[in-house]
Amino acid sequence: MTMTYHQPRSREEAVALLAADPSARVLAGGTDLIVQMRSGRAAPGAIVDIKRISAMQAVQGGDQGFTIGAAMPCTGLKLSADLCAAWPGVVEAANLIGSVQVRNRATMAGNLCNASPAADAVPALIAAGASALVVGPQGERLVPVESIPAGPGKTNLQPGEFIAELRLPPRPAGGGDAYLRATPRTEMDIAIVGAGVALVIDASGTCTAARVALGAVAPTAILVPEAGAALLGTKVDDAAMEAMAAAVRAVCRPIDDKRGTAAYRTHMAGVLARRAASIALARAKGEQA
């Protein structure tokens, strides 16, 4: 079977190439796609490499929020001081992926579109309230990140569509975020649980907004509104933390395998959510964390 390789220079050209061949696949960093092709799990008739499209490898923004081009490698995120200051949990999550070599290629949009339940960047993006700008034959649409994955290896993107950029809101005053994961090994391993938390406190230390997201405990990364609600109106004290952790444990439906039993993953989801919330709280208070 032949395969064609394309380097479109515009979003429109990329959409046309993707729409013309239902088997075509977007290539960003290739750290999932190339591995899948080599193992025979993917055999696209065409590869549409999006890295040459203008602004696809850029981070833009500041006070008004951030736009991250879909081909921006995870390592490159660390070069944006504004992004690191506003959403440290997102940048840290992206920079837990694989090794330096992998992160020099891998993108957050690819992490999202590969749709692994254990993808590290995804819970952090969901907690931060990120959205994806999807472009396709019908035009553009802005989609909450949590609505992109449909199941392991599957997305809700329609034929011809791809993600052109990820958008993060401006960091709210009194806001902080964090992402933590548990892996059997310390590096180069996939999360058996991941937890992202973003919260906002007012001048009195009361929580006025909170989003909690989990990875690796369901077929997709998930937002847990009940967990965020458990922190609202509290001082994020021990009782609120435990209520939040209980809400987290209640929604976990993890797999049970040699890397971690379902019971262990469920327990750890609560533990990591609490620890991530503590870091997010410290950051919201302007403390080093």
Ligand SMILES: Cc1cc2nc3c(=O)[nH]c(=O)nc-3n(C[C@@H](O)[C@@H](O)[C@H](O)COP(=O)(O)OP(=O)(O)OC[C@H]3O[C@@H](n4cnc5c(N)ncnc54)[C@H](O)[C@@H]3O)c2cc1C
């Ligand atoms: C050694 C190694 C270690 C790893 N460790 C981790 C880890 O610790 N944590 C973790 O979460 N992941 C890990 N990964 C996987 C991680 O590298 C990928 O998920 C990566 O983030 C995918 O980004 P990419 O740019 O390489 O995507 P690609 O491989 O280019 O694409 C991945 C999939 O998404 C599609 N796609 C890519 N971009 C878009 C887009 N903009 N719009 C629509 N579809 C798109 C592609 O068609 C493909 O199906 C590891 C991979 C390797 C090889």
